Amino acid sequence: MSAWRVQSVAVKLIVEREREIQNFKPEESWKLKVSLNAKWIDFTSELAKIWDKAKKIKNQEDIIKVLSTLWINTDNFQEKKDKKWNIYYEIPLLSDFELIASDKKDSIRTPWAPFTTSTLQQEASRKLGFWVSQTMAVAQNLYQNWHITYMRTDSVNLSDLAIGTSRKFIEENFWKEYSLQEWRKFKTKQANAQEAHEAIRPSYIDKTPENVWLEWNDLRLYKLIWERTVASQMKDAIVETTTYTFSPTLAANQQWITKWEVIKFAWFMKLYMEWTDEENEDAEETNSSTLPEMKNWEFATSRSLFANQVFSKPPSRYTEAMLVKKLESEWIWRPSTYAPTITTIVDRWYVEKIEKKLAPTDIAFMVNDFLEIYFKKMMDYKFTAKIEEELDEISMWKQDWVKMLEIFYEDFKKDLLNSDENALKVVEKVWRECPECKEWELIYKYSKSWKFIGCSRYPECKYLENIVDASKEEYLNTLREKYEGKPCEAGWTIVVKTWRFWPFLASSLYPEVKWIWKIPNEEIMALEEKFGWEKCDKCEEWIMHVKPSRRWPFLACSKYPDCKNAKPLPKE
Template sequence: MSIAQKLYEAGYITYMRTDSVNVSAEAVKKTQAFIAKNYGNDYLPKYARTYKTKSKVAQEAHEAIRPSDITKTANKLALDSSSDKVYTLIRNRMLASQMEDAVIESTQVKVRVSEYFFKLNGQKILFPGFLSVYPESTSEQLLPKLTESQELFLNELFAEQHFTSPPARYSEASLIKSLEQYGIGRPSTYAPTISTILARKYVEKEGRNLIPTDTGMVVTRLLEKHFPNIVDISFTANLEEDLDHIAEGKRVWTEMMHDFYQPFAKQLEVKDKEISRDDFTVLGKSNYKCPDCKRPMIIKLGRYGRFVSCSNFPECKGMRSEDGKTEADQAKEAYTNEFLSLYKPAPQTEDGKDYLLKRGRYGKFWAHPGYPKIKDAKPLEFTSAVFKKVYGTKPKSKDGKRMVLRNGKFGEFWAHPNYPEVKEVIRLNKKEIEAKKTGSGDNLERFCVIIAVLFYYTHLHFLFAR
């Protein structure tokens, strides 16, 4: 969307936040003239093509997305690689929409083997039509020349095994498609909605996939439990339809606000007293027993991520880390052979006491025995052998000095010893480093459509509360 925004601001395409399929008569005429000149009259249909949207919620105040000047190619505009692809896609779509149909000959061959039949399908393009600019939409599958009752001989026989796959995870594109399908949001709000759920850490991006965070899962569960009518997909679609009716002058806005907000405000008052802290901190049950009272424990979401807490909290303050270790277990881990094969021994205080191994928001660290009253913490340091395996040999700066490993906002990096005075750095691949440290990648649970619509309810609440 950001690329399309730049193309629009540069005057290369029409307004892009629309799902309209309407095109001005002038643009159609120019497109037809270009097709006739560059492809020939055979590629022009008898009448100009017009289209009607299939979407009930389409906003057709603008034209369809099209090039401002159909005669200009991406090369003529000297666009960068990303803009070139987006512009070419829009331009080819506009050209194809005004070209003649392709003529394709389809053939089906049935081969009988005893009482069994095998089918073979083929197709041949007789006239390319719009496929001249949209070749990726179909391809030829040519069959050998065969005659009826011809005897065939087996050349090769092989078996293939296929498995049913689960539904694909949502990407930005597939999530927008679902929102459109259910009538949630409008073209102008799709991009801000996704930006919002990413900014609020409800989801994270892993490649193209949107992955739910613990915060997102907790918020979703809280809304589904206490506000099922608000997060209902049909309710959202109907609300969007009401807003459209207001824009079209078919409904009075004060009436609509009263019908929505009065019961919603009462519901908020009730839930403000009813919702407990557990509703937005408890993630689920745990298999561990409390180290203090032996009661069952639950998984909670804290300031620094997941941890396991006694189900009898606050009467019992028993805790474990996510992997089931108590603070005592954590401290003992610092003296195991496995730990010492990876990290250097615990540093010591001035009076000779060992620092304690603890786990915080960003992982394990050394803490002063008096922590947190004495706010003294130190990072863990790999042994020389492990350090070299994870990070390799320390690189040299331009002036021949060994660079220093530092940690910044975007992860670890090599820096000049006199950084930041000398701004010489080498970025490290965060995923590769994490994989080397842990020996495995992430395995996170996935998200659902419902969190995407949270953006709307939050804003409506603030709007009506004013």
């Protein structure tokens, strides 16, 4: 067990988010859309207002009330279910919808600033699927080989040389219109930023991702840094937003809204677009690639109406990118320390990674609650930000470090003595008698890697047992039936062993015989049988195999990394 002003606060954020998810109660609502056609173009419009007031449809009763105003018979509705088992109705509706208002506006999108440590970690997580620690390791390698500038920085500034060479590259390789007339300088938004270094950028702008020789992951990160740097010195993009407001002739008090965005001048967007942390699993169907050109008081014809049941969603668990962004927004520690912080809380089993999301373990809840009671000041988000400010002042000789530590320790000592005198040992009971000593109760215990059951009289009674998960046990039994008893190439037979995160295959003489193997991925094996075992078309010597990745499988040469031939699987 350990506590630390950054580590513990990071765990607190993850625990608080998990409790939000656990306490979340979904709320039902409905969306009402109509399929319209005008000038041979199909598009959709959604009910937004009735009598100039925003209309929120809460349940099926509200749907029936709205549909009745459109003279739709609701007696013979056929209820359908979508893939998420939400109810929806598809109703034929032949009616005219009059365009009562239209609006077109141009908005400007400015390119994102060059990378800081924090934004690089976030974007590499989103776009490349890198863990924060992996991003820093790859960036370190690029820096040590003179490909990028120093990668631990809070600054978004570029040197005049970098800006000048970026503009020259843009003018020579894009049209001149893409280049700015005046240099663009960025200002950091972080109050306690340390700007001793430049932003993270390529050491030489003319070394494009296409003409630099790098390992696969190094190249992917270098490409991200290069594109972001060059795009930061390109013109703002212009996006046109069109809004149509329709009113059905059957119910003139209703307003149905259609919105559409189109990029008029992409400029920097041609080279670089930033991703977000929002999940797009439920991305709705969009309109066609364009809307019809219509004037006020013209009509569109409806074909069908769709009523869809939706439920509000709980907040998502933090990804590493989301956690880094949150830590930075609360001014908690320095971005360069986020990678070791996340690594520490995972290694010490406060947090586990589930489908690329950070989920707290039982230990995290217990330790967090204990610290919240007895070390409340240390767990305050503002406390860490305040400490950072004081450390900055010490570095500039504006504050005496001895006095600062004395003030800190005085409060901390009180909390320490209070917890020592009043804190009770937290025990989670199993509510069963120990079968070995038959006197004491069984309780849940924790090691660094897992939770198990033991006697409360330990060390006098050393009884231990594993916690059985029915679904995991069923999966393990399936694996045992499939693999155990088969000959092992290292000697004796194969057995299924379990580790902290997943099962694996080993020799029955393990650990004396150090042979271990991953459980074969049946999907990859099927793809390998279908697409693998062809001769590499680059080195013309070795064989192409199907390789797994975080996003999707791909084909790669078996001679990797000597032969770097990699390509996506055929679309079939």
